[in-house]
Amino acid sequence: MKKKRVLTVAAAVLNLAAGIGVGAYAASNFGTQADPLVAKSYLDQTVTPKLQAQFNAALDEKVQLMEQQISSASSGLGFTVVTLSGGQTLKGGPGSEIILRSGTATVNGSLSDVTDGAALASGAVLAANHLCMAVAQGDGVKAGSAATVLVRGAYTVS
Numbered sequence: 001m002k003k004k005r006v007l008t009v010a011a012a013v014l015n016l017a018a019g020i021g022v023g024a025y026a027a028s029n030f031g032t033q034a035d036p037l038v039a040k041s042y043l044d045q046t047v048t049p050k051l052q053a054q055f056n057a058a059l060d061e062k063v064q065l066m067e068q069q070i071s072s073a074s075s076g077l078g079f080t081v082v083t084l085s086g087g088q089t090l091k092g093g094p095g096s097e098i099i100l101r102s103g104t105a106t107v108n109g110s111l112s113d114v115t116d117g118a119a120l121a122s123g124a125v126l127a128a129n130h131l132c133m134a135v136a137q138g139d140g141v142k143a144g145s146a147a148t149v150l151v152r153g154a155y156t157v158s
Contacts, residue, residue, distance in 0.1 A: 084147045086144060087143065090155055095133060098134065098141060098149055099130065103148060104125070108140050113132050
């Protein structure tokens, strides 16, 4: 029994010595000149500003790219002012939008009056400031007198 007690105490001392040895080794090998610990001030003053600068540069680049894409996409979204003299015909492509702003004009082909929700047949008088849409290729308006129209989409004047 005495032998068992001596062995138990020896094992406990050996475990304690091993724990102290591993702890001392770990403490002596971390934070050395070859493997330094990182200080919070180093992170705050050096690493964080560099990371923020890289992030901001990448973000600015993406924002510029998106602004260019938006401006190029939206440049084709506006209306074009077209002035027609008496007898001239504006022919639009399918889905072209036409708004009579001044003068008189009649429908040439078939238009859909989006403002009233009505279909306009050929020869119908176009109402001022109504948004009309060309149904098929070549549909449009014929000016009775000098007329100004706003057009969005493909069109030709003859």
